[in-house]
Structures are given as C-alpha cells and as structure tokens.
Amino acid sequence: MQTIKPSLDALQAAAVKSALVRTFLDLVSVNIQADENVPESPSCPGQLTLGQQIAARIKSTGADLPEIFTTEQGVVAASFSASPGCERAYHLALLSHLDTAPDCSGDNVKPHLVKAYPGGPIELPNGLILDETVCPELKHHLGDDIITTDGTTLLGADDKAGCAVLLELIDAVQAGLPHGPLTFVFTVDEEIGRSAGLVPLERINADFGVTIDGCELGELDTATFNAGACTVTIHGRSIHTGSAYGKMINALKLAAQFIQELPADEAPETTQGLQGFYHVYSVSGGVEQAQVRMILRDFEMEGLKKREDFIRRLCGRLGERFVPQFKAQYRNLAAVLQEHPLILDLCRQAYAQAGVPVREQSVRGGTDGSELSYRGLPCPNIFTGALNCHGPYECLPVQALQQSFNCARSLIQLTAQTVKPQ
Ligand SMILES: [Zn+2]
Numbered sequence: 001m002q003t004i005k006p007s008l009d010a011l012q013a014a015a016v017k018s019a020l021v022r023t024f025l026d027l028v029s030v031n032i033q034a035d036e037n038v039p040e041s042p043s044c045p046g047q048l049t050l051g052q053q054i055a056a057r058i059k060s061t062g063a064d065l066p067e068i069f070t071t072e073q074g075v076v077a078a079s080f081s082a083s084p085g086c087e088r089a090y091h092l093a094l095l096s097h098l099d100t101a102p103d104c105s106g107d108n109v110k111p112h113l114v115k116a117y118p119g120g121p122i123e124l125p126n127g128l129i130l131d132e133t134v135c136p137e138l139k140h141h142l143g144d145d146i147i148t149t150d151g152t153t154l155l156g157a158d159d160k161a162g163c164a165v166l167l168e169l170i171d172a173v174q175a176g177l178p179h180g181p182l183t184f185v186f187t188v189d190e191e192i193g194r195s196a197g198l199v200p201l202e203r204i205n206a207d208f209g210v211t212i213d214g215c216e217l218g219e220l221d222t223a224t225f226n227a228g229a230c231t232v233t234i235h236g237r238s239i240h241t242g243s244a245y246g247k248m249i250n251a252l253k254l255a256a257q258f259i260q261e262l263p264a265d266e267a268p269e270t271t272q273g274l275q276g277f278y279h280v281y282s283v284s285g286g287v288e289q290a291q292v293r294m295i296l297r298d299f300e301m302e303g304l305k306k307r308e309d310f311i312r313r314l315c316g317r318l319g320e321r322f323v324p325q326f327k328a329q330y331r332n333l334a335a336v337l338q339e340h341p342l343i344l345d346l347c348r349q350a351y352a353q354a355g356v357p358v359r360e361q362s363v364r365g366g367t368d369g370s371e372l373s374y375r376g377l378p379c380p381n382i383f384t385g386a387l388n389c390h391g392p393y394e395c396l397p398v399q400a401l402q403q404s405f406n407c408a409r410s411l412i413q414l415t416a417q418t419v420k421p422q
Contacts, residue, residue, distance in 0.1 A: 003123035006112035006148045014113050014145050014398060019171070020405055021147075021398055024164035025111060028156050033106040034099040034191040041073040041198060042188040047098045051076040054186055057167065064174045066184075073198045074098070079183040080173055086416040089180025090342070093209030093377060094169065094408060095199070095368060096162030097190035100154060101390040110150040117146050117397075124151030124392070134393050137216050144397040155394035157386035159190065162212035165384065165405045172409060180416040181206075187368065193329070196371035206377060207420065208343035211368045212408060214383040216359075217400040220347055221381035223334035223362035224370045225276070225297040226304040229327045230311055232258060236321070238288035251290035254321060255283050258292055261314055274299050274362060278307060299332055299362060330366045333380070336373035343378050346418065350410035356403050382407060 015022045030053070032046035042048060051074045058068060058078050066078040082089060100106040114122055119142050121131035128151035132138050138146075149155045166184050173179055183204045187195035190213070214221050236251030262278050264270065271277045276298030284291050296311075298304040308326055315322035337344055351358040369379035385400025 001121060003121045003129065004114055004118065005123050006114045006125070006146070008112060010115040010145070011111055011113035011147065013115070018398065018402070020164055020168050020401060023167050024157075024161060024396075024401070027160040027163050028109050028111055031107045031109075032099050034102050034189050036102060036192040041194055042099070043192060044099070047188045048074045050098050051186060051188070054163070054167065058170055061171060061174055066170075069203070071198065071200060074188040075198050075200070076186040077183055077200070077204055078170065079204065080179060080181070082180045082182075083178045083416070086178055086180045088419045089416050090207040090418055090420045091181035091183070091205065092412065092415045093183045093185055093204055093206035094166055095185040095187060095209055095211045095379070096166050096213060097159045097187045097195050097368070098163060099189050099191050100156045100160070101158065101191045103390045104154040104392065105152070106154055106156050109153045109156055111155060112148050112150060114146045114148065117141055117144050122146070122148060124148055126151030128392055130393050130395065135388050135395070137387050140217070141397040141400070144399045147396040147398060149392050149394060151392050154389070154391055155386070155396060157384060157394055157396040158389035159213045159384065161384035161386050161396055161401055161404070165212050165401070165408055168405055169408055169412065173412070177409065177412065178416050179412050182412065190368055196368040196375070199368075199372065201372070201375055201377055208340060209369075209372065209377050209379040210343070210347065210408070210411065211379060211381045212384055212404060213367060214381045215386055215389065217383055217385050217397070217403055218351070218356050218359045219383040220351065220358050220360050221363045221367060221369070222337055222344060222360045223299065224330070224332050224366045225299060225364060226301050226332045227329035227366055227370075228296045228304055228308060229329055230294050230296060230308070231325050232292045232294070232311070232315060233323045233325070234258065234285070234290045234292065234321055235323070236287050236289060238286070248287065249321070250287050251285055252283075252287065254318070255285070255290040255292050258314070258318060258322060259283070261318070276303050276307065295329070297364070301331070330370035331374055333367070333370045333373040334362075336378050337380060340378040342418070344380060346411055346414050347380060347382065349414050350407050353410040353414070354403060354406035356407055
C-alpha cells in the first residue's frame with residue numbers, strides 16, 4: 001500500500017506560516033523527560049532551563065509586562081493585572097506543564113510534517129507506520145497538516161503544545177487583547193504526579209483555571225477518576241534450597257497467587273467508559289519478601305472505597321503474610337465543578353465562539369485539575385489537539401493546535417467580560 005512520508009521541508013514551510021508552530025518547535029528541541037526515580041523537583045534540569053527561557057521570552061516582548069515569579073522547584077507564573085475596564089472581572093489562571101512522559105525518550109526529538117493529510121498510512125522516517133490501527137482519530141484530520149516524530153522518540157506535544165498555546169496567548173495579551181486579572185502557569189513534573197502540589201495557589205490567588213493538556217480537538221475534560229495506590233507487602237520465609245523441604249515459603253509465588261485473585265474483568269485492558277479497575281504495575285522482591293504495587297481507579301468515591309475493601313478482604317483471606325498499605329492519590333474533579341459551574345459555562349461559550357463542537361469527557365486518568373480543584377482552583381482541562389501521546393506515534397494536527405489557541409483566547413475574552421460580584 002502507498003504510504004505518505006512526512007518531511008522536514010513541509011515542516012519548515014508550516015513554521016514560516018505559523019508563529020504557533022514556530023513556538024512549539026522551539027519548545028520541542030529541549031529534552032525535559034520527567035524522572036520518577038529522582039526525589040527532588042524538578043526531576044530533570046531541562047525543566048529549569050526551559051522555565052528560564054520562557055521567563056526571558058515573556059520579559060523581552062511587549063509593553064504590558066506581567067509580574068513573573070519562579071519557584072525553587074521550577075514552576076513559572078506570569079500574572080497580568082486587568083486591562084482598563086476589566087478590573088472587576090474574575091481572575092483566570094491558564095496552566096500547562098513543561099515535562100514530558102518518562103515512558104519514552106524525549107531526547108533529540110526530530111519533528112516532521114505531513115502537508116494536507118490525504119488519509120492512509122503515514123510512514124515515519126525510521127519505518128514505523130502511523131495509521132488508523134494505532135490512531136483511529138487520524139480520519140478526523142483529513143486535509144490537516146500533521147506534525148509527527150521521526151519514529152525514534154515521543155513528540156512532546158503533551159504538553160509542549162499547551163505551553164506553546166500559553167506563550168502565544170501571552171503575546172496576544174501583550175499586543176493588547178483585553179483581559180481581566182490573568183495568570184499563566186508553567187508547571188513541572190506533571191507526568192510523575194507532582195505538579196499540582198507544587199503550584200503556589202495562595203500566591204496566584206485566581207478564581208478558577210483551565211489546564212491546556214487534553215488531546216483531541218473539541219475535548220473538554222469535566223471529570224476524572226478518583227485514584228488510590230496500594231502496595232501489598234508479602235512476607236515469605238527464605239531457607240537454603242537444599243534444606244527447604246516443608247519450610248520455605250516463596251513470597252514471589254504468593255505474589256503471583258494474589259495477582260491471580262484480582263478480578264480479571266476489572267483491569268485497564270478489560271474496562272472502558274465509566275468502569276473502574278485494579279492495575280498491578282510492578283512486582284519486586286525475592287523469596288523472603290515481595291511487593292506488589294498497584295493503582296485503583298473509580299469514577300465514584302464509593303466505588304474506590306469498595307475496591308480498597310476488596311483488597312483488604314483478599315489479604316485477610318490469603319493470610320497474615322499479606323499486608324496492604326493504601327495511599328490516596330487524587331479525586332474526581334466533577335464534584336468541585338458542580339459547585340462552581342461558571343468556569344465550565346465559560347469554556348462551553350469559548351468553544352462555541354471558536355466554532356469548535358464541544359465533547360465533554362470523563363478522563364480515564366487524572367489531570368492537574370483533579371488536585372487543583374480540591375485545593376481551591378476549580379479547573380477543567382482543554383484539548384491541545386495532540387494525539388497518541390507518550391510514544392513515537394504521537395502527532396499533532398496543526399489546525400487542531402490552532403483551535404486550542406482560539407478556544408483559550410475566547411475564554412480570556414469572555415472571562416474579561418464577566419464581572420465578579422463584590
Ligand atoms: Zn500532559
């Protein structure tokens with residue numbers, strides 16, 4: 001079958017035409033892969049470098065200079081006071097994250113571009129085939145210009161696409177886009193679950209926000225999972241194999257037994273839509289002691305509690321060698337948004353103004369908004385246009401990225417016209 005080959009020339013031509021594409025490509029050239037094995041934040045120095053570049057860029061352009069601050073962990077925030085006449089508007093925060101996923105290399109990313117995608121399989125420069133079997137959404141992007149990888153790394157559109165949108169919005173604000181009190185936040189280590197906790201909300205003091213970190217065109221994430229983690233420690237008994245008869249208890253075999261007892265039809269690979277799951281992602285240890293690490297997910301808080309109870313009962317039944325330990329992770333932001341509906345209304349209006357049909361969605365995961373909402377910043381998630389994130393098949397239709405920018409710009413305008421009751 002005939003394949004389409006993305007090219008560097010087409011990418012350069014697109015960059016000449018679009019400032020948004022140029023900004024995105026500038027960001028993509030910096031490697032900022034998060035590393036969960038590093039306990040400090042940021043988990044890689046590239047995040048500090050990119051944060052400094054961003055702060056310098058904001059300071060170098062336009063007459064309307066924001067107050068910029070950078071935290072020790074590398075979070076960069078730029079706050080603009082309201083433009084004349086919009087002083088009484090709500091204070092909106094827009095957030096994106098600097099880091100890319102640890103799952104796949106983000107070093108030496110070499111983007112390419114397919115001009116006016118005609119449909120059919122795309123052959124990446126290293127021979128990988130990007131087609132509808134790996135990316136069913138491609139059929140929604142006929143005629144679009146699509147940025148791809150060269151097949152050896154991820155693209156980093158998650159979330160450098162969001163960062164590019166924020167930087168272009170800052171340019172628009174500095175060029176005179178009317179706005180209420182407004183803060184742009186570039187967070188760190190989102191991909192390893194730390195970023196929301198590092199955002200200095202008291203200092204930013206916004207009324208509500210949006211993260212620009214979603215995927216396909218039109219997506220508006222209004223719900224997330226409730227999430228918990230569990231580590232089951234299993235105590236065995238190690239004896240020399242020569243004299244183990246009747247005495248050795250192999251913790252690794254007990255770990256296998258434990259995993260076998262989890263409901264097979266409640267795993268990530270066997271659930272979809274609004275179904276929750278148990279997911280074992282690591283088994284480690286030896287004969288004497290083993291650890292099974294897992295995450296629990298459910299859209300209902302009650303459902304998450306039931307899953308924890310199930311693990312407790314299972315450990316109880318298997319015996320005292322099994323010791324579970326639970327840790328709360330994040331909560332479904334839908335409950336907070338129900339109490340603070342204004343930001344969702346404004347998002348819906350912004351999509352309509354930009355001519356983007358809205359698809360409200362429950363994310364089978366978390367967003368920074370899950371934690372930020374509970375810390376006092378109601379915060380749904382807007383699409384960036386990126387597809388197939390976290391791997392070499394990641395791609396970004398330019399027209400969808402442009403629409404992400406258009407929706408966010410409309411959101412700034414609409415919020416500027418919305419007076420906060422005193
Ligand atoms: Zn992301």
